[in-house]
Amino acid sequence: MDKIVLATGNKGKVAEFSHLFTQYNIDVAPQSDFNVPDVPETGTTFVENAIIKARHAAKLTGLPAIADDSGLVVDALNGAPGIYSARYGALNAQTKPSDSDNCTKLLAELNGKHNRQAKFLCVLVFMRHANDPTPIICQGEWEGEIATSASGEGGFGYDPLFYVPSLAQTAAMLSKHEKSDISHRAKALKELMHKLQTLI
Numbered sequence: 001m002d003k004i005v006l007a008t009g010n011k012g013k014v015a016e017f018s019h020l021f022t023q024y025n026i027d028v029a030p031q032s033d034f035n036v037p038d039v040p041e042t043g044t045t046f047v048e049n050a051i052i053k054a055r056h057a058a059k060l061t062g063l064p065a066i067a068d069d070s071g072l073v074v075d076a077l078n079g080a081p082g083i084y085s086a087r088y089g090a091l092n093a094q095t096k097p098s099d100s101d102n103c104t105k106l107l108a109e110l111n112g113k114h115n116r117q118a119k120f121l122c123v124l125v126f127m128r129h130a131n132d133p134t135p136i137i138c139q140g141e142w143e144g145e146i147a148t149s150a151s152g153e154g155g156f157g158y159d160p161l162f163y164v165p166s167l168a169q170t171a172a173m174l175s176k177h178e179k180s181d182i183s184h185r186a187k188a189l190k191e192l193m194h195k196l197q198t199l200i
């Protein structure tokens, strides 16, 4: 199969995917290798935003593309930040918040709330080309709780706040191997690779 472009500008995702892809015989390169810029995520669902990103990268490179749209869904916040996870802690629409801005905002919103249940969601979309009318869509979930303070140095995004009760650790305290065994992204990719192999 052709080289596949990974339609994300997030270095944390790229690092996880490069580890995850080692178990599959597939040639994947991040969109930065082709100078593909970020595209506005104007959808109202994870699926729409993943399709927007995959289509954009496929269009600019002429290659098949895989995009990841993911986020944190918090029960006590009625599912927020959800598809807005990357923009959650922004002070205005122009500036992109840091991971730590987003974590600070999440802790403030949950201040005093008893229910800390949450899950990470990951939607992966594979498009054979920019006009592919039947993208392959897969989804993975990872259940956890939002801690009351950050811990751990690994991972990215909300990982320092995402507490996994069965391991008694936050996602940021796990090694990349441990996270790649159980994460929402790993689950979605497993399903995607299974579907792709039955097609090739």
Ligand SMILES: O=c1nc[nH]c2c1ncn2[C@H]1C[C@H](O)[C@@H](COP(=O)(O)OP(=O)(O)OP(=O)(O)O)O1
Residues within 6 Å of the ligand: 007, 008, 009, 010, 013, 038, 041, 053, 068, 069, 070, 071, 072, 085, 086, 087, 102, 120, 155, 156, 157, 158, 159, 171, 183, 185
């Ligand atoms: O495993 C994860 N561990 C911690 N945080 C995570 C994870 N997975 C997604 N997240 C957070 C990061 C970001 O705040 C949002 C994704 O937003 P999302 O638009 O999909 O990605 P992004 O804008 O960072 O890069 P891009 O759109 O180029 O793929 O959810």
Ligand SMILES: [Mg+2]
Residues within 6 Å of the ligand: 041, 086
């Ligand atoms: Mg994004």
